[in-house]
Amino acid sequence: MQVKMKIALLALLPAALSFHQGANAQSKAFRVRGTVPDILNGHMIYLLRESGKKRIPSVVDSALVTKGTFVINGTTDAPFTATLSAPLRPAGAPAIPGYRKLFINTGDQVVLEQPKVLQARNTLEGARIKGSDYTRQLDELTAYLLPAETGMDSMRKAYSENLRQHGRDTTGSYQYNRKFEEMMVLKASLQQSFLQQHPDYYISLYMFRDLLGGRVKDTDAAATAFAKMRPALQKSALGKEVQELITNSAKFGIDKTAPDFAAQTPEGKTLKLSDLRGRYVLLDFWASWCGPCRAENPNVLKAYQRFKDKNFDVLGVSLDREGDRQKWVDAIAKDGLTWHHVSDLKFWGSDIAKQYMITSIPQNFLLDPQGKIIAVNLRGEALQVALDKLLK
Known part of the structure; x- marks a missing residue:
């Protein structure tokens, strides 16, 4: 809410x-x-x-x-x-x-x-x-x-x-x-x-x-609203912070290329986001300890099962803690998440989470085959609805 x-x-x-x-x-x-x-x-x-x-x-x-x-x-x-x-x-x-x-x-x-x-x-x-x-x-x-x-x-x-x-x-x-x-x-x-x-x-x-939260979704609307504020407020320390937040968030807007990264899979191999180019990819931030994430997993699983043979893939990025590798692996198995997974096991200090301005989970980005962001935070049936339109 x-x-x-x-x-x-x-x-x-x-x-x-x-x-x-x-x-x-x-x-x-x-x-x-x-x-x-x-x-x-x-x-x-x-x-x-x-x-x-x-x-x-x-x-x-x-x-x-x-x-x-x-x-x-x-x-x-x-x-x-x-x-x-x-x-x-x-x-x-x-x-x-x-x-x-x-x-x-x-x-x-x-x-x-x-x-x-x-x-x-x-x-x-x-x-x-x-x-x-x-x-x-x-x-x-x-x-x-x-x-x-x-x-x-x-x-x-x-x-x-x-x-x-x-x-x-x-x-x-x-x-x-x-x-x-x-x-x-x-x-x-x-x-x-x-x-x-x-x-x-x-x-x-x-x-x-x-x-505005940790990352601004509609940066154009936010910039318009911010521009209406008194110039002295815009130039204040807090105003400069708002401007910086809007500017940085714009990097994750629709049609922007998702920044590449590399991290370890549960098997200890290195996987890069760019390795999945050529397919529609749901970049999904979650964690084994996150109740709302676990509750959302069945929805992602339904979408994956429907579209995995239609050029769709999922890359899960876990914000699990150092020392909780087994909990991460067990959650993958228990929830039946048979797609790609990576984590640096740094909790909120995750380098990938910081790179993507993640301050709460679950969050996701839907990427096209060229790695461009085409949708953000698709929940429930919304992910399947979007994929239905893309992968007819």
């Missing part, structure tokens, strides 16, 4: 990542200070910076709340998403979480005002923020996407309750998934609308980068 959302957005438009670093940028000090209810006196308040692809939070600084006030200091060379955390731990009672999302820029002097605890579930619910333009933009985006987020949250809860009451009800699960996808489409539409309304917002560029 995430892939569908990204594709839908890019078609209409034409958690970005907090690890973006400013090229040659200098770190500048920022400060977050605030007033909170006296009930938080004597409790710690933390500023958590979200970093890495998984946005794992790390503590930037902390402060003891004294007389209803706190001050937190830090430095940064680029804007980043953060959470101000103020948990309340009453004696003999369960802890009450407290959190407020922030988007901090270099040099920000952030002021938080929280006169009283408004919600028992969050001590910082409704806290007002001053001195942070990017946080204001983030709040606008959050409010704009609220209808879709609320709908998705409702579907998650309904699905969990249905699962609790009826177990793995296939019909019920399908209905909830369909409704959830409807909410994802709504979210994509809202994101598109927000981007069009605010091409001058940094949060728009941030969201756009997030939606």
